Amino acid sequence: MQTSMTKGNPFPLILKFMIPLFIGNVFQQLYNMADTIIVGRFVGADALAAVGATGNIMFLVLGFAQGLCTGFTVLTSQAFGAENYPRVKRSVANGILLALLVSIGVTILSVASMRPLLHLMHTPDNIFEDAFTYIEIICLGTIFAVYYNLFSAFIRAIGNSRVPLYFLIFSACLNVGLDLLFIIVGKMGVAGAAIATNLSQGISAVLCLVYIRTKAQVLWPERGTWRINSSDTTQQMAVGIPMALQFAITASGTMIMQSAINLFGSTAVAAYTAANKLHSVMTQEMPAMGQALATYSGQNYGFGDSKRLHQGVRAAVIIELVYSVLAAVLCVLLLRPVIGMFFGNAEDSAMIAEMMPWASTYVHIAVLFYIPLSLIFVFRNAMQGCGHGFLPMMGGVVEFFARLLVAVLAMHFMSYPMAVFCDPAAWLGAGIFTAIAYIFVMRQVEQEIHKAGDNPISSHA
Numbered sequence: 001m002q003t004s005m006t007k008g009n010p011f012p013l014i015l016k017f018m019i020p021l022f023i024g025n026v027f028q029q030l031y032n033m034a035d036t037i038i039v040g041r042f043v044g045a046d047a048l049a050a051v052g053a054t055g056n057i058m059f060l061v062l063g064f065a066q067g068l069c070t071g072f073t074v075l076t077s078q079a080f081g082a083e084n085y086p087r088v089k090r091s092v093a094n095g096i097l098l099a100l101l102v103s104i105g106v107t108i109l110s111v112a113s114m115r116p117l118l119h120l121m122h123t124p125d126n127i128f129e130d131a132f133t134y135i136e137i138i139c140l141g142t143i144f145a146v147y148y149n150l151f152s153a154f155i156r157a158i159g160n161s162r163v164p165l166y167f168l169i170f171s172a173c174l175n176v177g178l179d180l181l182f183i184i185v186g187k188m189g190v191a192g193a194a195i196a197t198n199l200s201q202g203i204s205a206v207l208c209l210v211y212i213r214t215k216a217q218v219l220w221p222e223r224g225t226w227r228i229n230s231s232d233t234t235q236q237m238a239v240g241i242p243m244a245l246q247f248a249i250t251a252s253g254t255m256i257m258q259s260a261i262n263l264f265g266s267t268a269v270a271a272y273t274a275a276n277k278l279h280s281v282m283t284q285e286m287p288a289m290g291q292a293l294a295t296y297s298g299q300n301y302g303f304g305d306s307k308r309l310h311q312g313v314r315a316a317v318i319i320e321l322v323y324s325v326l327a328a329v330l331c332v333l334l335l336r337p338v339i340g341m342f343f344g345n346a347e348d349s350a351m352i353a354e355m356m357p358w359a360s361t362y363v364h365i366a367v368l369f370y371i372p373l374s375l376i377f378v379f380r381n382a383m384q385g386c387g388h389g390f391l392p393m394m395g396g397v398v399e400f401f402a403r404l405l406v407a408v409l410a411m412h413f414m415s416y417p418m419a420v421f422c423d424p425a426a427w428l429g430a431g432i433f434t435a436i437a438y439i440f441v442m443r444q445v446e447q448e449i450h451k452a453g454d455n456p457i458s459s460h461a
Helices: 010-042 045-053 055-072 074-081 085-120 125-140 142-157 162-185 189-215 230-262 266-282 285-303 306-341 346-385 390-413 416-420 422-451
Strands: none
Touching: 010 045, 010 162, 010 189, 010 266, 010 285, 010 306, 045 055, 045 125, 045 189, 045 266, 055 074, 055 085, 055 125, 055 142, 055 230, 074 085, 074 142, 074 230, 074 285, 074 346, 085 125, 085 142, 085 230, 125 142, 125 189, 125 266, 142 162, 142 189, 142 285, 162 189, 230 266, 230 346, 230 390, 230 416, 230 422, 266 306, 266 346, 285 306, 285 346, 306 346, 306 422, 346 390, 346 416, 346 422, 390 416, 390 422, 416 422
16 A cells, blocks of 8 residues: 555644554564563573663664665655656665665674774673674674665655554564574574574565565566666765764764763663663654654655645644653653563562662653654654755764763763763754754755746656
8 A cells, every 4th residue: 555645634644654653663672672681581681781782883783774775765755756656666776776785885894893893882891792792693684674674665655654564563573483492492692682683674674575566566666777877876875875874973972872881880781771672662653753754755845845844844743742751751650660571580689679770860861851852853854855864964963972972971970870861962952953954954945846846856857
């Protein structure tokens, strides 16, 4: 099923499109959480800390590749909104070929640099080898993550957010099953968790590709389109590179934050890991809204309707203000039960009690800044959907320097509360920046639409 987002009331249209994305994002977080829960319960706290210590590196490696590939699909949504279907097919073929080059390059670079990077982040000695094993295997599976995200984004670009959800639910269940098989039965430790993640994402990618071939013919490239097109490459890279750099810059900032937290030992790292997993689940509606708004903005930019762009952003802001408050309350209430999920034995109760102060400090500080965090996704993705990637990328720069400043202070004063304030400081700074940038970019968008005769993407065909 494909849906045009260029007609109808934006509020229910965006909400209806966003909900499957939200559910999908939560499932993705849950099967990522399954790695840490099963590792924590059946391998131990040090193994849990090892997996957690690599989370920000994984975000850097996979986020860069996925950001680049997601940028490739913006042209697809714009062409679909303009009803330029030959351009849709051509952009898909070009994106698939570019993604292959990206996957190879990112895999080689990440595998070669992983051990020095873990040392640079002050990874504790007692968890270093497990951390290296886990992230090295994840990096070797970069191509699976890239193509799953690319194919899912192509399907969403034509207004279908349900099918990627179905494949993700299947993949999440498969990942949990493989975790149990490799870790409990196979005694493979953190390596088993990483292999399970790669396999589940690879299968999801294949299922998405089969769906595109059989059910979404508007996306399937014609035989003559399977080549690198210079015009499409220029436009896709113009959006994809800033999106990839934005992910990389943000991830670099979170790695600096992780370096500060690592100084407080493996117990603090394990507690932060568990609390951060809860935070990630509770805030998955926010990137889902961003994904929905990117598709909405891309289609309406292609259609040439700047008024609907503004209406959609206003609807998204209202939804985010309400959700941010609800997520903050739930995150605080669910913290202790979630910490308990990571350990299954009675003798671990003392360890849970030791971890709670570290975990609650992070959560109680973070939830106070959920509103600016949510608005980052609204304004950033609205701009990216219209093909403007530079200022959203600069928002990532603001995040980076905010985290860097606070992390340096935290390491200097050896203050854990200041270390976990790195995230909220970044959200506040980037939220203000992207709101201002959005106003500036939308003025440019209105001029582009007017200049192109109300159908900007058609003029580039």
